[in-house]
Amino acid sequence: MYQLRKTCQRKRMYQLTSKLSKLSLMLGTSLLTLAAVTNANAEGYPERPIGVMVAYGPGGATDFQARIATLSSALEDKEGKPVSIGQPIYVTNKPGAGGRKGWNWFASKAPKDGYMLAAYNVPHFIAQSIMFDTKYNVDNLEPVGNWGADPAVLIVGKDSEFNTVKDLVDFAKANPGKITVSGAGKFVGHHIAHLQLAKAAGIDIKYVPGKGGVDALKLVKGGQVKAGFNNLSDAARAKGDIKVLAVADNERHTFLPDVPTLKESGFDVDDSSVNFRGLMVPKGTPPEVISYLAKTVPTMFNDKKTQGKMKQTNSPVKTMNRDEVKAMWAARAKSLPVLLNDLKK
Template structure:
């Protein structure tokens, strides 16, 4: 009975505590968990955020890593973590939509609580600089005459790169072959080593490998400031826009006002000129999908990626 009374008292006091903590949040370092290994796009963009976090929020953030199962190891544990705003986690689309559709991964899309999606890395087609394909038209002409002979490397199966390749084939009326690798690094290495004819990689690879790669087209709505000479797919009459969206999530038990505060902090970081410059120079495209817009955004993306799941060979499990 004593335990029950104590628990009841704690619940009664909780609303007052969460309101006060939201007013002063954050008053200590925030743990920022990245569900992948160090060195990838999720880590890089979080590092850029980290540089602006204390300036915007008044407290620092500490980046930690919890890699495994393409992010699922961390996302499946998120709701068991403290919901006090001092644990936040990177979150990715299409991963968190396609993973639960494909198999049991310890969470469902609706279990997760993203509070802000702050950027995406557009998909792009790369070839080595010595490739005979000088333009996207060159590659499409070859693919049209040689079905399945054009090989694309990409970061994993059922990834944004994989989706982009499927959509490209549909829009261009060609058949190409997608070869998944364990991450962006190995996928780009395959292009550089001519193990494949081309790569459907993220535009950020253009910043990392510069004169060794030629970017033929990018799946952004507008040309990227870092690559002003690279046309968008839309400019080339292919309606292909998209990439890997990255954001910040919190445990579901986090109070609403703290969720909103985290979203506000991420928005303020997005507006920081230093952060914007780093992201644009790296080939990232900033977005500002705030907590109040999240339900509509996730619903739209779930509909979009569920429709493409069957083309990827995914049979919905729910």
């Protein structure tokens, strides 16, 4: 800081004695060089830091997982060769309108040169693109890798009268419309799971959207709602205050090995509501950039330190490559409209 001040002082002395025109010329060139450094054209991608847009606020699960997942992007091996992407990654948050703001910006305005990626949340963004007039959909975005999968779990308060899914469904059958189920918001995985359960069990239960997963969990803990769908990772952490009745996935999860799936409990609910998180680029990005990212991004996710941090923060991981993610997106794009049809009217 001291040095900087000193140079500034010297600069000022010099500038005061020089002519105005000379000064502005100098200034112009220095600004231009600055611009040139940050705006240089891409050749031999990647040659400068890469951004990741997160459509939610800082501190949320998607945000901090994105930060951990991209932690080792600039890692080099012993010979100084990049292990994965080879450039540092920074995170930019563009929250608003339940993620729509950020993804709209990404699909329409983000640079298509591979220097701006975005984190996706499936099924959330696909469901939104079906229900609303959005600028994004599965066709104008290209996935490059998946780092996590967080299934929705059905939870009730610690003192709840329900101990199994069957208790809850029986009660709902006897008292239609009397069961309230909280979730993180409209059209997120929790909402999808809620719709699937209501359909599979043939019951009338009410969905109460919260302001994010934390708020939805609070409603369950405080007893304001009778049940809730929430993130498996958050529920596993809050084991003391709640009871976890079932997992909305095809298999049991290692975090909660004792909790049965909804299928085991007798309700035909698949993994449509599982919250997949990963990275994508907008369509129109050069194919060589996409293939470079598709190759390096999963390697980055599988880094030892990253995986350790993920484990430490209780974040369920699932690394998938571009082709697997593409198949998963296509499957969701087919199954979700059917589920959401009743809501659309």
